[in-house]
Amino acid sequence: MPTKTLLQAAEVRHLARRAATWGLRIPEVEFDWDAIQRRKDELVRGWADHRRRQLERGGFAFLRAHARFVGPHRLALSSGQTLTARQFVIATGSVVAPPPLPSLAEVGYLTSDLALELPSLPRSLIVLGGGPVALELAQFFARLDVGVTLIQRSDHVLRGMGGDVAEVVETVLRREGMRLFTGTRLREAARVVDGKAVSFEHRGRVETVVAEDILLALGRRPNTAALALEQAGVVTESGRILANLQQQTSAPHIYAAGDCCGPHDIVHLAVQQGEVAGHNLRHATPPRSMDYRLLVRVVFTDPQVAVAGLTGKRGAGGGPRGAGRLVSLLRPRQVGDPGRHGRLREAGGGRPHGRASRGQRGGTGRR
Numbered sequence: 286m287p288t289k290t291l292l293q294a295a296e297v298r299h300l301a302r303r304a305a306t307w308g309l310r311i312p313e314v315e316f317d318w319d320a321i322q323r324r325k326d327e328l329v330r331g332w333a334d335h336r337r338r339q340l341e342r343g344g345f346a347f348l349r350a351h352a353r354f355v356g357p358h359r360l361a362l363s364s365g366q367t368l369t370a371r372q373f374v375i376a377t378g379s380v381v382a383p384p385p386l387p388s389l390a391e392v393g394y395l396t397s398d399l400a401l402e403l404p405s406l407p408r409s410l411i412v413l414g415g416g417p418v419a420l421e422l423a424q425f426f427a428r429l430d431v432g433v434t435l436i437q438r439s440d441h442v443l444r445g446m447g448g449d450v451a452e453v454v455e456t457v458l459r460r461e462g463m464r465l466f467t468g469t470r471l472r473e474a475a476r477v478v479d480g481k482a483v484s485f486e487h488r489g490r491v492e493t494v495v496a497e498d499i500l501l502a503l504g505r506r507p508n509t510a511a512l513a514l515e516q517a518g519v520v521t522e523s524g525r526i527l528a529n530l531q532q533q534t535s536a537p538h539i540y541a542a543g544d545c546c547g548p549h550d551i552v553h554l555a556v557q558q559g560e561v562a563g564h565n566l567r568h569a570t571p572p573r574s575m576d577y578r579l580l581v582r583v584v585f586t587d588p589q590v591a592v593a594g595l596t597g598k599r600g601a602g603g604g605p606r607g608a609g610r611l612v613s614l615l616r617p618r619q620v621g622d623p624g625r626h627g628r629l630r631e632a633g634g635g636r637p638h639g640r641a642s643r644g645q646r647g648g649t650g651r652r
């Protein structure tokens with residue numbers, strides 16, 4: 286929610302600066318960083334208060350503490366309390382993955398959480414990563430006059446969503462003035478006189494870019510390290526709790542939901558997994574199961590990207606049923622967005638099992 290609120294401010298400014306597209310004259314479009322932050326904080330506070338009230342009046346005991354397992358049915362809380370239960374649902378989310386270079390830790394970097402709370406805007410920013418969080422924040426800062434350089438390891442941003450979808454986003458980001466390097470390998474980070482430097486391999490050369498700060502957006506990892514899951518017999522793989530489609534872990538009385546178990550860090554799936562887990566621990570038969578064929582993901586860049594079903598290697602592009610086809614979804618010229626956006630990719634021999642669209646409102650597109 287905080288990201289989307291900020292993105293909206295940057296988008297309105299971007300559109301206002303291109304007002305001539307619609308025959309409007311807006312000579313200057315200034316912004317007030319403090320006012321943008323205030324609006325975001327107010328909206329988040331309202332939402333958080335609503336959630337807090339739901340938890341406090343939920344008809345269950347709501348305790349504020351960090352928990353860790355001290356046995357299959359026993360939790361030790363940071364408050365000093367011990368809890369026992371017949372069944373559990375773990376939903377501890379994810380944390381920013383540690384930096385891939387020790388020098389990055391020495392130089393210091395922003396995370397997405399810190400980037401959303403900055404007291405003032407940096408003049409320039411190096412964004413490491415090319416996933417949804419990296420792209421959304423990179424475009425946000427670039428639209429508020431921050432000089433952004435984005436460095437992505439894979440050949441395209443939005444890995445796994447299809448190269449054709451990514452290319453459209455890359456074209457727009459470059460056109461808006463962002464420096465974008467893909468197909469890179471990070472080498473080192475260092476403090477320099479005028480900020481922080483990152484060097485990386487790119488097309489057989491070593492490049493070095495300098496900016497006031499660095500945003501580390503290379504991904505997140507399940508927040509399970511402090512849970513002592515081995516005490517409860519819950520098996521993990523690289524920290525991710527292994528759960529079946531009924532959200533049950535290797536310990537039959539323990540269920541998991543959300544980013545701590547994956548496989549997709551998407552908020553509505555976390556909610557759905559929680560509902561499935563909640564149902565299954567109360568009703569053994571018939572159990573409910575997750576079905577990821579209906580996966581829907583949206584990236585709130587401008588143009589937005591929406592992916593429904595399984596695409597890329599798991600679906601449309603490399604799926605067993607062969608070629609996909611491109612279908613026009615939006616009429617982007619009407620919203621002043623020239624280029625090849627607003628298209629829908631469909632594949633699967635007549636029965637669609639993967640669709641991707643990108644366009645100014647691609648995330649909310651309907652067919």
Ligand SMILES: Cc1cc2nc3c(=O)[nH]c(=O)nc-3n(C[C@H](O)[C@H](O)[C@H](O)COP(=O)(O)OP(=O)(O)OC[C@H]3O[C@@H](n4cnc5c(N)ncnc54)[C@H](O)[C@@H]3O)c2cc1C
Binds near residue numbers: 353418542549550552
């Ligand atoms: C910048 C950013 C933008 C995002 N944008 C989107 C988006 O546009 N769309 C989308 O679908 N998803 C988005 N996501 C991902 C989405 O936020 C997550 O998928 C979702 O929040 C996962 O929910 P969760 O309940 O698993 O974890 P969380 O929401 O992280 O909640 C975990 C909770 O567990 C608590 N906890 C942790 N450890 C313990 C412990 N030991 N004991 C007790 N409590 C503990 C934490 O305090 C926290 O309250 C975004 C994420 C980020 C970082």
